[in-house]
Amino acid sequence: QKEVEQNSGPLSVPEGAIASLNCTYSDRGSQSFFWYRQYSGKSPELIMFIYSNGDKEDGRFTAQLNKASQYVSLLIRDSQPSDSATYLCAVNTGGFKTIFGAGTRLFVKA
Amino acid sequence: GAGVSQSPSNKVTEKGKDVELRCDPISGHTALYWYRQSLGQGLEFLIYFQGNSAPDKSGLPSDRFSAERTGGSVSTLTIQRTQQEDSAVYLCASSLGRSGNIQYFGAGTRLSVL
Numbered sequence: 001q002k003e004v005e006q007n008s009g010p011l012s013v014p015e016g017a018i019a020s021l022n023c024t025y026s027d028r029g030s031q032s033f034f035w036y037r038q039y040s041g042k043s044p045e046l047i048m049f050i051y052s053n054g055d056k057e058d059g060r061f062t063a064q065l066n067k068a069s070q071y072v073s074l075l076i077r078d079s080q081p082s083d084s085a086t087y088l089c090a091v092n093t094g095g096f097k098t099i100f101g102a103g104t105r106l107f108v109k110a
Numbered sequence: 111g112a113g114v115s116q117s118p119s120n121k122v123t124e125k126g127k128d129v130e131l132r133c134d135p136i137s138g139h140t141a142l143y144w145y146r147q148s149l150g151q152g153l154e155f156l157i158y159f160q161g162n163s164a165p166d167k168s169g170l171p172s173d174r175f176s177a178e179r180t181g182g183s184v185s186t187l188t189i190q191r192t193q194q195e196d197s198a199v200y201l202c203a204s205s206l207g208r209s210g211n212i213q214y215f216g217a218g219t220r221l222s223v224l
Contacts, residue, residue: 102152
């Protein structure tokens with residue numbers, strides 16, 4: 001079992017819809033959770049981070065964390081074509097090492 | 111500089127040659143990370159530094175790979191006797207020296223081994 005698992009996609013949603021990206025992790029001691037966006041040919045950039053159970057909202061983005069289920073998700077409301085990218089889930093277990101998932105490719109169709 | 115700087119941005123080399131990739135982290139960031147990303151794949155952890163020391167080298171693929179960091183700042187990743195399977199984008203990230211801190215990435219070095 002991989003330490004951080006994501007569906008590779010592609011996930012295709014129409015413009016204006018909600019895109020839901022999911023991630024599961026194996027280490028119950030994980031403490032910090034991150035979502036990065038990576039455009040093709042570019043480096044990852046941070047979208048959201050979440051440390052506590054529940055929801056965290058920032059503009060059109062909402063991160064959801066459920067530590068009991070070892071599950072973290074990212075919702076993108078009112079999806080735009082410019083949101084088309086690969087979204088990487090990253091998990092930190094309390095040390096300095098952060099484990100990245102393989103990423104989910106998102107396509108938002110105009 | 112304001113962000114993580116990596117050089118060169120692109121490197122083409124012949125199989126068997128040595129290459130050096132450089133990373134200049136964000137000023138004040140004591141933690142520095144190297145990752146490798148092959149085409150269409152996720153990030154593969156290689157090594158991280160806290161200050162000048164490397165507590166975790168577990169991701170280095172072979173003894174042809176080595177890295178150092180001097181002065182708690184610039185880091186160099188060296189690949190000796192390059193192989194075609196070393197072709198990838200090598201990404202560097204830095205963060206404040208506390209557990210769980212956000213990592214900020216450089217633009218990467220695209221290495222092509224012919």
